Amino acid sequence: MLFGANGPNSFIWWDWVDRHRDLIKDATFEHLRLTLIAVVVGFLLSGLLSVIALRYRWTYAPITWVTGTLYTIPSLALFVLLVPWTGFTTLTAEIGLVSYTLLILIRNIVAGVDGVPAPLKEAADAMGYRPVRRFFEIDLRLATPAIVAGLRIATVTTIGLVTVTGLIGLGGYGGLIVDQGVNRNFFSTPIVVGATLSVAMAVVLDVGLAGVERLLTPWARRKVAS
Amino acid sequence: MKRSVRFAAIGVVALLAIAACSSDKKTTAGAGAGASSNAPAKPTITIGAQDFGESAILAEIYKQGLEAKGFKVTIQKLGGFRDLEVKAFDGGTINFAPEYAASMLEFLNGKKGEASSDVAATVSKLGTQLDTKGLSAFTVTTGVDTNALVMTKAKADQLGIKTLSDLASKGASLKLGGPADCETNPFCIPGLKKVYNLDLSANFQALDASAVASTLDAGTIDVALLFSTDGRIAANNYVLLQDDKHMLAADNVIPVAKKDIASNTELSAAVNAISAYITTDQLIAMNKRFDVDKDDAAVIAKDFLTKSGLL
Amino acid sequence: MGAIQDFANYAADSSHWWGNRGILHRSVEHMRLSVCAVVVAASVAIPAAMFFGHHKRGGLAAQSIVNIGRAIPSFALLAFLFPLSLQFGFGLGFWPTLVALVLLAIPPMFTNAYVGVRDVDPAIMEASRGMGMGEGQVLLRVETPIAMPLILTGVRIAAVQVVATATLGGLFGFNGLGSYIFEGFAQQDDGKLYTGAVGVAVLSFFTELAFSLVAPRATPWLRRDRRPDVAPLDVPPRKEVFS
Numbered sequence: 126m127l128f129g130a131n132g133p134n135s136f137i138w139w140d141w142v143d144r145h146r147d148l149i150k151d152a153t154f155e156h157l158r159l160t161l162i163a164v165v166v167g168f169l170l171s172g173l174l175s176v177i178a179l180r181y182r183w184t185y186a187p188i189t190w191v192t193g194t195l196y197t198i199p200s201l202a203l204f205v206l207l208v209p210w211t212g213f214t215t216l217t218a219e220i221g222l223v224s225y226t227l228l229i230l231i232r233n234i235v236a237g238v239d240g241v242p243a244p245l246k247e248a249a250d251a252m253g254y255r256p257v258r259r260f261f262e263i264d265l266r267l268a269t270p271a272i273v274a275g276l277r278i279a280t281v282t283t284i285g286l287v288t289v290t291g292l293i294g295l296g297g298y299g300g301l302i303v304d305q306g307v308n309r310n311f312f313s314t315p316i317v318v319g320a321t322l323s324v325a326m327a328v329v330l331d332v333g334l335a336g337v338e339r340l341l342t343p344w345a346r347r348k349v350a351s
Numbered sequence: 352m353k354r355s356v357r358f359a360a361i362g363v364v365a366l367l368a369i370a371a372c373s374s375d376k377k378t379t380a381g382a383g384a385g386a387s388s389n390a391p392a393k394p395t396i397t398i399g400a401q402d403f404g405e406s407a408i409l410a411e412i413y414k415q416g417l418e419a420k421g422f423k424v425t426i427q428k429l430g431g432f433r434d435l436e437v438k439a440f441d442g443g444t445i446n447f448a449p450e451y452a453a454s455m456l457e458f459l460n461g462k463k464g465e466a467s468s469d470v471a472a473t474v475s476k477l478g479t480q481l482d483t484k485g486l487s488a489f490t491v492t493t494g495v496d497t498n499a500l501v502m503t504k505a506k507a508d509q510l511g512i513k514t515l516s517d518l519a520s521k522g523a524s525l526k527l528g529g530p531a532d533c534e535t536n537p538f539c540i541p542g543l544k545k546v547y548n549l550d551l552s553a554n555f556q557a558l559d560a561s562a563v564a565s566t567l568d569a570g571t572i573d574v575a576l577l578f579s580t581d582g583r584i585a586a587n588n589y590v591l592l593q594d595d596k597h598m599l600a601a602d603n604v605i606p607v608a609k610k611d612i613a614s615n616t617e618l619s620a621a622v623n624a625i626s627a628y629i630t631t632d633q634l635i636a637m638n639k640r641f642d643v644d645k646d647d648a649a650v651i652a653k654d655f656l657t658k659s660g661l662l
Numbered sequence: 663m664g665a666i667q668d669f670a671n672y673a674a675d676s677s678h679w680w681g682n683r684g685i686l687h688r689s690v691e692h693m694r695l696s697v698c699a700v701v702v703a704a705s706v707a708i709p710a711a712m713f714f715g716h717h718k719r720g721g722l723a724a725q726s727i728v729n730i731g732r733a734i735p736s737f738a739l740l741a742f743l744f745p746l747s748l749q750f751g752f753g754l755g756f757w758p759t760l761v762a763l764v765l766l767a768i769p770p771m772f773t774n775a776y777v778g779v780r781d782v783d784p785a786i787m788e789a790s791r792g793m794g795m796g797e798g799q800v801l802l803r804v805e806t807p808i809a810m811p812l813i814l815t816g817v818r819i820a821a822v823q824v825v826a827t828a829t830l831g832g833l834f835g836f837n838g839l840g841s842y843i844f845e846g847f848a849q850q851d852d853g854k855l856y857t858g859a860v861g862v863a864v865l866s867f868f869t870e871l872a873f874s875l876v877a878p879r880a881t882p883w884l885r886r887d888r889r890p891d892v893a894p895l896d897v898p899p900r901k902e903v904f905s
Contacts, residue, residue: 133645141645197822197866199829201840202859205847209665213430281733288735292833294402294430302738304428308402310561310583310642311745320738327733434850531848553681556754557845558835562744566835569748 138314145315149301153322156297159287160326162219164280167226174227175234185235192228200225200289213294222286226279233275237268270345273338277331284327288319298323394612396424399436399445403560404641404648405496405580405634409449411652413606416625416661422618432532433458440486446609452477452491453600455607457537459484464537464545466600473601487613489606489622492629497602498538499579500527500592506573507590514593519549522574528566529576531557538599539576546598561642580631582639604629628659665852669860672853683837689861692838696825696869699760703767703824704817711772715779715809716801725776732769736762736827744834755836759828766827767820774816778809810881818873825866829858839865 131139142149174192178185195203203221211217241264249263265272291299298319305315339345396417400410414424427445429435433454439445452473453466459480466473474491481487502512512518518525533539534552543549556572564583567575574592577584584591606622613619637655640646656662672678679685714721743758752758782805790804806813832840842858845851 133643138645194863197826197863197870198859199826199840199843199862201829201833202843202855202862205843205855206859208430208847213428281729285733285735285737289737289830291737292430294428298735299737302741304402307559307741308561309404309645311565311741312645313742313745314645316738316742320735320742323735323738324730324733328730331729331733432848432850531845534845535849535851553683555683556835556837557841557848558754559833562748562834565745565748566754569751569753571748571754571835 133312133314136313137317141314142318145305148305149318149322152296152298152301152319153326155295155300156284156287156323156326159215159218159222159290159295159297160280160283160330162215163222163226163283163287164276166219167223167230167279167283168276170223171227171230171234175231175238178231178235179238188231189228192224192231195224196228200286201292204290204293208293215295217293218287218290218295222283222290225286226283229279229282230272230275233271233278234268237271237275238264240271241267266342269341270338273334273341277334280330280334281327284323284330288323393422394446394615394618396422396447396608396612396618397445398424398426399429399439399448400426401429401432401436403578405578405638406449407648408637408641408651409604409629411648412629412655413447413449413622413625415649415652416656417618417621419656419662420617420621422621437484440484440609446612448607450488450605450607451496451602452605453497453602454536454538455605456480457600462537462541466537468597468599468601470601470603474603474605477605481607482610485610486607487610489608489613489619490626491603491605492626493631494580494604494629494634495602495631496578496580496604496634497599498536499577499581499584501567501575501577501584501589502573502592503567503570504588504590506570507592512592513590514595515543515547515549515598516595518574518592519543519547523549523551524554525551525573526554526556526571527551527574527576528556528558528563528572530560530563533557533576538602542598546596578638580634580638582635582642585635586639586643604634625656625661628655628661665856668852669856672851672857678857683841685857685861688837688839688841689865691836692825692828692840692862693865695756695760695763695831695836695838696821696828696865699763699767699824699828700817700821702760703764703820704771706764707768707771708775708813708817711775712779712801712806712809715776716797716805718780721776721780725773728769728772731765734765736766737830739765740830740834755831755834758834759831759836762830763824763828767824770819770823771813771816774819775809775813778812778816779805782808807881807883811877814873814877814880818870818877821869821873822866825869826862829862832858 133141174188178188200221203224204217207217207220211220245267246259246263249259254263287295287297288299288302290297291301291303294300301315302319306312306319307316396414398410398414400407410426414426417424427439429439429445436445436448437458440448452470456466456473456477457463459477465476470491474488478488500515500518507513510521512521527533527540529539530536533555534557535541540550540552540555543551551574556566558566558572563572563575563577564581564587566572567589568587575589577589579591583589604626606626608618608622633655637651640651641648653662673685677684681687710724714724739762740758743761744754747753747758779801786804786808787800790800795803828836828838829840829843831838832842832844839858839861842854842861846853846855846858
């Protein structure tokens with residue numbers, strides 16, 4: 126069955142893939158769209174919450190507690206609970222997807238900024254940087270590796286979760302897996318293709334973000350004169 | 352340093368633009384439906400399709416058949432079960448759906464048990480119920496797809512079970528597998544309880560509809576709830592347990608639509624012309640192409656319409 | 663809110679707690695599968711990670727493979743494994759879900775254990791070798807305790823993810839709390855739906871709680887007061903390494 130003659134029961138029926146290239150292409154764009162909206166919105170929201178947590182320390186615990194609780198609600202449950210309120214729409218998916226990015230991003234942003242050595246911050250203050258300018262030009266810049274690490278984890282996690290939205294009728298690779306695969310007597314081709322492309326997308330974006338990190342932290346690459 | 356930040360910012364904005372501007376195909380589908388209430392010459396149709404093969408195929412059949420007659424038609428995919436379809440009608444997201452007479456009747460009348468194997472009686476009662484929801488039905492087809500309780504030949508022979516009465520007397524402890532709504536579906540567990548005095552709820556295994564047949568083959572469940580038009584019943588030589596006490600009712604395929612467009616004479620003529628060709632044998636053949644040959648619903652529908660001379 | 667009322671009604675009905683499809687049985691099954699997955703994953707990931715971390719070679723390749731593993735969507739994997747499991751006689755639910763969960767749990771455990779062992783101060787390792795310890799002893803008696811906080815963090819992260827993701831098994835016949843969500847959605851039964859969601863959240867919470875209680879006990883030396891005449895093992899302050 127696995128690697129037998131190329132047909133509906135093989136591991137991947139290449140004819141089917143060939144005939145459905147448009148479907149796969151649409152699924153790719155939809156998957157990318159859902160992922161990007163989630164990560165960008167999640168990042169903006171997390172940025173806001175992190176700044177609040179850094180400025181008002183006592184808020185860090187409750188913020189982490191709420192986002193942590195959201196994180197433990199299984200994605201399937203969250204989507205299914207939202208459907209009666211927001212329907213089988215992108216909004217439903219995005220509410221869930223964004224929630225899952227918050228914990229990871231907030232923790233990493235705060236940890237990154239906290240990890241900037243105190244002497245550096247003091248030196249900057251002594252040099253005359255005003256607090257806001259210091260935050261943006263020193264703290265955030267030096268926290269870049271931690272922030273990008275968080276973005277990478279959030280992005281890869283989100284790509285995986287978008288497949289679950291196939292169960293509430295959305296497109297993306299999940300739609301491919303559910304509509305064409307699971308609902309059609311567990312037809313393996315779309316399932317395998319959907320899963321593989323999802324992994325590929327995650328790897329590409331992960332490596333891309335690592336590249337962005339290198340671009341943003343040129344001082345890390347410069348050789349230190351001994 | 353400022354330059355790299357600027358590039359990153361431009362990149363983010365560009366990605367946001369792509370994300371925001373690419374159309375959300377799902378939610379724009381229903382936009383045309385609302386405009387049809389003024390009953391122009393050719394109303395725009397939005398067909399609701401549930402997530403099982405036969406529903407997708409029927410939706411495609413009506414879509415392509417009506418498009419050939421000059422109507423503008425889109426298909427809206429619906430998840431879950433019948434309740435979401437009714438909600439979609441209420442909300443105006445869809446205005447047409449291929450339904451099943453007896454099951455729809457029982458759903459709308461709160462499972463009162465009015466449906467029977469008498470097609471005409473069932474359809475007439477259905478009409479009354481639909482009316483209260485602002486819906487009405489077109490002519491019923493002869494294609495029937497009821498629930499089917501099946502067992503593998505080996506197991507059925509071993510236990511000597513051929514009818515549902517046999518199941519009640521010999522198979523009360525067997526494991527039933529079926530779609531999750533079996534627990535509340537009057538033609539599944541509650542029906543067996545009422546008509547045959549058989550309670551299979553303790554060992555019931557809820558499964559994704561498409562997984563049921565494979566699970567039966569693997570022996571993990573003993574009795575499976577499939578649909579009577581499922582091509583695998585014949586292909587895998589299952590024993591379809593006879594409904595000797597008539598628990599199952601007339602689940603004929605019947606297109607249902609919002610009252611205002613159903614009254615459009617051009618539309619009903621077109622729909623009924625298509626419905627005339629939908630028979631049980633056709634349903635079985637089309638389902639086999641979908642489940643076993645992995646053909647697409649749109650292709651199957653096109654072939655059906657072409658063969659029937661409707662395209 | 664109507665839904666909360668439904669949930670309260672459902673949970674209050676004692677008949678819903680007993681039997682094969684009751685709350686107790688499903689919760690126990692859910693935890694049983696989760697524990698099994700975590701144990702299997704730990705016995706694979708942690709020794710491998712410690713080996714690579716100790717020898718400081720091949721780590722990049724191993725880490726890359728693990729990263730790819732992290733990107734595999736559990737849901738898709740389950741959808742793929744389910745029919746295979748049926749075909750090869752492994753039955754419904756339990757085995758395919760176990761495989762998917764083990765694969766899910768390995769990356770966080772591997773990453774954290776690897777970094778934990780790799781980043782042990784080389785000076786300490788030198789000193790230990792100087793004291794006459796063999797490589798195995800260095801690994802076991804020196805590196806492991808130092809890396810323990812990170813190793814435990816990795817296991818904790820993996821465990822919570824496993825408990826949450828085991829819910830997906832409900833779609834493929836696994837009789838855990840996920841079945842409530844699957845059935846509740848299909849039957850439009852809010853009571854069941856919330857029972858499943860709340861149940862899993864509660865289990866996740868207790869899993870986190872368990873680890874937060876166990877972790878300090880596994881690394882008691884980090885809490886002991888330092889004696890002034892002995893230089894303390896300098897465990898550098900480390901931010902949690904997230905998978």
